[in-house]
Amino acid sequence: MLQASAVRAARQRYREMAAVLNEQSRRRFVALEAQALGRGGVSLMARISGLSRSTIYHGLLDIRHKVSAPPGRIRQRGGGRKRKLLEDATLEGDLKGLVEPVTRGDPMQPLLWTARSLRNLVKELASKGHRVCPTVVGGLLRDMGYSLQANSKTREGSHHIDRDAQFHYINAQAKAFLAAREPVISVDTKKKELVGNFKNNGREWRPAGTPELVNVHDFIDPKLSRAVPYGVYDITNNVGWVSVGTDHDTARFAVQAIRRWWRTMGKKRHPAATRLLISADGGGSNGYRVRLWKVELQKLADQLKLPITVCHLPPGTSKWNKIEHRLFSFITINWRGKPLRSYRTIVQLIAATTTDTGLRVRAELDQNKYPKGLKVTNAELAAINLSRHSFHGDWNYTISPKPRTVARRKTN
Template sequence: MSALLWTSKSTTRIAEELTRQGHPVSQPTVYRRLQGLGYSLQSNLKTKEGTAPRERDSQFRYINEQVRTFQARGDPVLSVDAKKHERVGEFKNAGRTWRPKGEPTEVNVYDYPDLGEGPAIPYGVYDVQRNRGFVNVGMDHETAEFAVESLRRWWRLVGRRHYGEAKAWLICADGGGSNGSRRRGWKWHLQRLASEVGKPVTVCHYPPGTSKWNKIEHRLFSQISLTWRGQPLVSYEAVVNLIGSTRTSTGLKVKAMLDRSQYDVGEKVSDEQMGRINLREHEVHPEWNYTILP
């Protein structure tokens, strides 16, 4: 018996191939035979999550414990992530808005990048206790340095006014992307930030495949998407203003600013630099939980 258990060939192509090999057969016959053998056309099914359920459960329990500890002390608990990159210009944005009948907003027919101003890269910092959001809108690349710079700007614009007496920070982040658990640049730049503010920074990463449980996704990013649905993001000013106008009935308020800096996508962090990071791994899932000291 052949080891081939699947094929993407059409029944017409299969019939042609069989006929070429000396087995004349029609396309309908091939179709009926495949059905009779229990075959059907199927797409991929997402079932593999990558991490054992027991590991995910224990990590979520640990994150919850850390959040409760930091909140009890009055220290900031920050949920962070980068939102989907947006195209700035007269491009169609999903959703609908109320307008006079027959007068829709006109946008470009084509989505060619050169018709716009460039990318908008929103990196969000959500303050869990205060239900407040901060978004740093980048114009260049999403890098680890950009992610940490967003935290730095949150601290300077908002954080130190409310948490100046805090003993430490807790950051809850995805395990991948610019703030990934294996990103050397993320840890290197966090070290620099921790030394600047003079406070330990504890990071707890969500297990692989669980990013949608990150509070920033449904507390902040989903609300921003509702704010600008159907609104073409015609300029960077429009992006910042729309994000900053986001409000909810539960009290969410958001501040946003534009980051015009350029970030090096090829940055390398050497072993020597890694050795200088004052990092303390936690006993529970040290690959996901650690504290960087000033």
Template sequence: MNTLPELRRKFRSVWPLLDERTRRIMAANEAVSLGFGGISVVHRACGLSRRAIAKGVREIQEGIVPSEGRIRCPGAGRKSITVSDPRLLDALEEMIDGQTRGDPQSPLRWICKSTRAIARQLGRNKHPVSHAKVAQILHDLNYSLQSNRKTEEGTDHPDRDAQFRHINAAVKRRLAQGIPVISVDTKKKELIGNYNNAGQQWLPAKQPKKVQGHDFPSPEVPRAYPYGIYDLGRNAGFVNVGTDHDTGEFAVASIRGWWHFEGRRLYPDTATLLITADGGGSNGSRLRLWKLELQKFADQTGMCLSVCHFPPGTSKWNKIEHRLFSFITSNWRGEPLRDYETIVNLIARTTTAKGLKVTCRLDRRKYPTGRKVSDEEMKRINVERNKFHGDWNYVIRPKATERS
């Protein structure tokens, strides 16, 4: 067989059944059988390039066999855009960081900008990329595009967005200066015992774990209060699991524990600490005990404590919610929290693909409720309020120079 029409009929009958490599090998085999000029004849008959056919001839002559399950040799094909442009991921996350919001019970984050708008902005920043690739990268980073109504959380404060920008600017400025920035909050209290824990895990078929419901737990049932400190600059978490009550004293004791166990070793020369916190709870902007205990902490360490609170109803924007707590919840889903040691071990084993590391300790100290802070005690707090919403943004300076 050496006529062009016959070769075309032969190739046409089997071509749809072959992959890239087998097409190349078949064409090369025909070219070898034709002898001199065979590559050109086969090229006209099947449409493969002369280079591809010549490559197939070399593979036949050298007996090259690809790895099992592969068509091309390892390393073939175009490099991923994240490899050819290693700054792309950082540029993408930096650009949309101020637009993100998250749910403390989910590892997802949400972004309102369209992928086309993001791709155009990246192109203007010398990171050309298609909107389809942006969507793929965002999906890989656990982002999801949601409708604008998801931003509503109760009644919006008129200065909500301005406070977000204020916090964002303060955090970026401190991180650029090498000053530690921590995001703090209390995770929801957990019942200790063989109680149902939301979520599923892989178990032998039809052998679910038997647990109790906890719709109306007895007051005597022990509870755990995980208070988290997330270090934004180092992607590291520290969780202090309390066994008594979630009070302002407990919140600051948790921050003090982070400082003694990790902070002072990681930031030996810092004179300032920036804390971002919710507007309510044990670290609320109106809680007197929180500020009084912060004053004690400042006096003990000699540090200036700069605090920024998120506006009411916006706790989901706090970084700790979707960078630490959501992964803790995912890690222990479906696992009954039978005792305090189980909680500590599960939290300490929490990791992410981006290298999150979590330290966890158990705090059995007593933190009584009902502590009243008098006006006289409040006057002794060395607080400097920011010109913009001093109730949300303030600095507590040490009254003593002795550091512990």
């Protein structure tokens, strides 16, 4: 039976030494204390230190055989459990393939989240030949930028009966285009911003007591200038283009932004492109019901001499668009706490947005006028060279360049 005084002394010595011990020295110190205590010392030191009995026995073996790690190291070379990714090279890719088609993203946060549980993901990974536990899957998801969110934060708008099927269809189309090395872009209009000395949410480091001074009120006033950022995100190259408009957010403005992206960035990065895939929201200036959107896309297809395939996100899912959490969220982070006093400031802040994963953005001001209320006649709509896909042709369609008409020569 261990004496109470010896137990108290051992506990006190460990408390005094624990803060300065590393993994190796802690194991040996606890093993020496257990050895000095005699019978029952291993169990007692396990309770005091929190180390497992097997770890303490390993420490005793190290002392007995005079085992030591190489200078400058705590463990022997190759010691410790290997990361699962080193043992299973395809694990991360298969996990990303499971969560990516159903990924949701908040445009104001860089985090992603998935609706699938860890145990369900483990089962699906097991069917692909991966032996992994829920804890490891959770760690991998956190490393990939995912976070588990409450159900109340993932409910968005109405739930269309074909919502999930449309997401799978968009994913299949994008994978086919990317496999063929054809350009795939995600487009949308970012939240309109007031231009002036107004408060911008967020904080940034400044000398104490010297905050940016802005107007007390920012009431909505039709006379105030507004910036209309329309973005194009190149999924293949992780680059973005933003046209900062000064007029209305119309379909003509949206297509002009895509045109400027192609002329400035897209053509150089996709010189061998034979077609283009656009993923867009179901509403707004690029909505599937907007006639002018299709008319302007026909003009673009004729100019680029490329068929343009469009896949719209189903209603109520605008925040799921890739551009929201791959581009717009980082723009918001970059200019947080900075008053957007001028169009030049907005363009510069957008263009300065980068990420550790290699995102680069180019932004330019578009001061052209884009009047609202332009009417498209039935004849103009019928003239579009549009072919609807077999699945939800209202959401998925391809606009091809119009065939050239060759004038016949008159013969006498």
